Amino acid sequence: MQLPILSILVFFPVLGAVLLGFLNRKDHRLLKQVTLGISLAEFVFSLPLWFRFDSQTAAMQFVERYNWLPQYGISYYVGIDGFSLLLIMLSTFLTPICVLATWTDINHRVKEFMICLLTLMAGMLGVFVALDLFLFYVFWEVMLIPMYLLIGIWGNPARRVYAAIKFFLFTMFGSVLMLVAILVLYFYAGKATGTYTFDLLKLYGLNIPFQMQFWMFLAFGLAFAIKVPMFPFHTWLPDAHTEAPTVGSVILAAVLLKMGTYGFLRFNMPLFPQAAHYFVPLFSILAVIGIVYGALVSMVQKDLKRLVAFSSVSHLGFVMLGLFTFNAPGVQGGIIQMINHGLSTGALFLIVGMIYERRHTRMIADFGGLSTPMPIYATIFMIVTLSSIGLPGLNGFVGEFLILLGAFKTNMTYATIAATGVIFAACYMLWMFQRVMFGEVTNEKNKDLQDLSCREIAIFVPLLLFIVWIGVYPSTFLNKTKATTDNFVALMEKAKATKVSLFHGDKGDAR
């Protein structure tokens, strides 16, 4: 019998959190070491997924299925395909890095912090592996609580509560509408096919009348669009990012936002394909607006962290644009861009966090000429900045190139406007970099800043490794998603072909 790897991945952090509960709360070092051990073990557990994943098939792999509430058609049903594989690897890869980043950053209520972090991890992985709508919804909501606590307890004292509540209410608002849509879908499918089930794969390919698809797409879409976040639902993001502790921002940017894009890919589009085609213009336009708007707003930020936060809006706009092309390069680019954003923006938040730890300010105006006292820091910062801009040879380029390639195939206008986002990105990132790192040291306090410690360098080494790897040889990663993407594209193509008949059928049925 195969080992239930996915269940181990989801529940091992929970066990770890319980274990932490029994440790002495005064011994911060031990707590951090144990958490690091747990997260490293988790990463090791996830490696077999990568190596034993069969990239030739689009079918779900490592599937586990147990009855949960069979009377209701609810089962504990998990499995992964190419889309979820990369995101799971990203999550398990980033968690040890995050734990390492808390070493000196988090000094009060360490125990609770680590428990929250591990619970959050379980929730994130749960979202990515769930193939049952009920199970998915449970994980989706469960993950809210630890994130809310992370922002609210360990965030910036001034506005953390506001940001935490805003985050919670925004996300909850979207997801409860999704819950209603899930129920509508469940009962519709039950009536249509005779079996009441929350099994996602059985719900794919259901012939849903267009009007229902329309509303359900919007309900699911709102939940995911808030999470992504797409313009104009992004307003919670700058607050949450700015107020959250460094590690909170890293996880929020690197993994939580991906749940939104992943949700579109896994739920919205395959479940309601005709509506998805119908909504391409709307979502593409919103994505393009997000790209340009995020970039422009980033340009005028005074606070480093807020700048990075708004740049996320722009980057995620690219992802959404790619996904809504429904062709192979666009979708693959979207997925690889999700990973890229996780690595680059995660790294940027860590960089900002480290300077904040030293200077207790994040205002760009307070810095200048940092490259003199901190050469290693400057080098790493430079590489990450370039990766975020999309310099060829680094990861950002691959994602953005593929997305634009896909977008040009479908709609020249969107692609052209989106391409300007790349230029804007270069503007705001490089300008920021210049103001912070280059020139004379203008502020006395910056004169003798400590350069990065070994621990801090160790945090960046794996990140930089993958930033370069994806940039130079993306095939390693693209291959894993190829079969899944092809299958997805074919499914959307097929749906497009049947679109007309559905419209007719729909019109015919109407009174």
Next chain:
Amino acid sequence: MTLTIPTFNLESIGPWITLSIFAIAILLADALSPKGNRAAAPILALAGLAVAGIQTASLWGKTGTDFARMVYVDNFSFFFYLVFILGTGLTVLISLQYLKDYGKNLAEYYALLLFATVGMMLMAAGSHLIMIFLGLEVMSIAVYVLAGLFREDARSNEAALKYLILGAFASAFLLFGMAMLYGAAGGTLFLNDLPAKLAGGFKPLTLLAIALLIVGFGFKVASVPFHMWTPDVYEGAPTSVTAFMAVGVKAAAFAAFARVFFLAFPALQPDWTMVLWVVAVATMTLGNIVAIAQTNIKRMLAYSSIAHAGYLLVAIIAANQLGVVSLMYYLLAYTLMNLGAFGVVILIGRQKDSYLSIYDYAGLGAQHPVLAASMALFMFALAGIPPTAGFVGKFYVFSAAVQAGYIWLAIIGVMNSVVSVYYYLRITVLMYMKPAEADLGPVSFAPAVTATLALTALGIMLIGVFPGFIYNLAMNSVKVFPGL
């Protein structure tokens, strides 16, 4: 003229008899024992509840009626018996220390709790409207007295008086409705006979009767616009009694509500669902929105209980099997999470309820992490966040509504739960994210209350993660409503 006594089986009302006997025993023991020694009362009460619980369990699966068709013997009643027993048992546990602090650890208190429980059982099992009315009164009178337990406290007096006067009004409405129904149905009040008799009756009279019944039940479940008494009574009554009212009285009223409306008026469903739709929406919305403005934790929980009544009404409006299942599951979950929350309120409120403001919870997370964590769990459960029982309850309720085609009602319901998140979260914000305004001082963890918190927290998680068992029990019980 010969007088025939119908055959009956005492076993079918075993739990009632047990609880009544134990209640009387408590009073006698109190009268006979030396003054000041009241340790026996709570133990007797718990023993009585345990025996009644065992009896109920052994009755499980029986069907039919007894006592000249006056009493239903079915799983629907038994499920509610168990909910009442659980609610009362937990109330006893959270009362002990609290009453001692007030010097009010009276034997009468426990006897009244048991009598009220008997009343609730009557309501859940009554197959004749007069039985239901009797149950309602047995329960209500006991609760009126309980609300005024702290004689010297003006607020407690106010609560009792308000509840008594308004409750009497509501009872009158209910009784008046029954009288109308008696006329409309041509002289019967048996729930089973009503649909057939009403079919040929004078419809406006029936509708009037239904309206009056809605007023009567609406008062007891605290639905808008009959909710006015709730915040004041909940605030003024002793906290343990408030907990009892919030869970027991509400559950009993809903059991009777569902039974009467599903059995007696299935044909008139379009008429009463329309009214209840409006009432449910108003109840949820008002409860949740006004709760946001509360700074007294008991008042906040009062408004939250109004909001929950709104969700439960959704289950009744759905009027399908799932609706009844969700009603039963939700009431069980609500009993657990609300009693847990009130347990924390009692622990924090110590020294004669001097700490009832929500700001007294500031900094609790740092000073008493476990207590704060359990309160957070209760709050998240009340807000309906998975994987707690509160979520599953809401999930059932709203699926019932969607199944019945009330999609807008479901949307309004879930929107309301987003609103409710705000004030439930505020407690966690205060506990974890604000520094203590003043040192809270030591909290004396009375063993019984601590046990209640552990039990309820465990229960919430258990039936939240594994809802199947309760679902099956409830599904087993809805067979008594053939029309659904």
